[in-house]
Amino acid sequence: MQSQLLTAPKLLEVPQALPEKIYTTERVGISRKTHDEHLKLWIGYTNKTNEIRKALAEIDLDPAKANQIYSQMRALKINYAFAYGGYVNHLVYFHSIGGEGGPATGDIATLIKESFGTFEHWAADWKATGIAGRGWAFLAYDHLDQRVHTYMGDSQDTYPAWNNTLLLGLDVYEHAYYLDFQTARAKYIDAYMQVIDWGAANARLAKALGR
Numbered sequence: 327m328q329s330q331l332l333t334a335p336k337l338l339e340v341p342q343a344l345p346e347k348i349y350t351t352e353r354v355g356i357s358r359k360t361h362d363e364h365l366k367l368w369i370g371y372t373n374k375t376n377e378i379r380k381a382l383a384e385i386d387l388d389p390a391k392a393n394q395i396y397s398q399m400r401a402l403k404i405n406y407a408f409a410y411g412g413y414v415n416h417l418v419y420f421h422s423i424g425g426e427g428g429p430a431t432g433d434i435a436t437l438i439k440e441s442f443g444t445f446e447h448w449a450a451d452w453k454a455t456g457i458a459g460r461g462w463a464f465l466a467y468d469h470l471d472q473r474v475h476t477y478m479g480d481s482q483d484t485y486p487a488w489n490n491t492l493l494l495g496l497d498v499y500e501h502a503y504y505l506d507f508q509t510a511r512a513k514y515i516d517a518y519m520q521v522i523d524w525g526a527a528n529a530r531l532a533k534a535l536g537r
């Protein structure tokens with residue numbers, strides 16, 4: 327049976343280092359050691375994404391081999407969403423901190439007011455979402471209703487919505503904070519709020535809107 331792709335898969339560039347600005351989070355207690363260990367996990371998601379892309383390019387497409395209970399196709403499709411979700415979530419996380427924190431700026435400030443009334447209300451929603459989630463809180467721009475929404479993630483591949491651009495990702499897996507804050511996740515989220523790089527998030531939005 328012919329392989330699925332007639333061209334070679336496009337592979338992700340494996341990150342070698344984090345943006346230097348991220349280490350300024352030490353001022354609020356999110357340590358260099360946490361970030362350096364976290365980078366290893368991000369590299370793992372990247373490598374596995376590439377591995378699955380290669381496997382999908384070479385998989386035997388005989389429909390008799392695909393099966394909804396267990397099959398190679400099923401395993402690759404499920405784990406691709408987890409691996410690539412992990413890559414993108416961490417990409418946004420690592421590029422959206424190391425800033426000045428505080429109230430949102432630019433277009434995102436306007437969008438937050440449209441959706442949440444005040445920045446303070448959004449901040450309360452964000453913190454509660456981060457505590458309710460088992461893995462992530464996401465801030466994303468919905469291209470359909472043209473508003474920002476917060477979403478919760480229990481893993482790398484849940485529960486994002488289609489047609490959204492991810493603007494902020496708050497990693498609440500224990501590996502993101504246990505070394506520095508032990509089980510005090512709320513304190514970690516408070517620290518995160520002080521280091522959001524709103525400029526980076528606004529740049530992500532502007533790029534998505536073609537501005």
Ligand SMILES: [Fe+2]
Nearest residue numbers: 367497499502
């Ligand atoms: Fe993480």
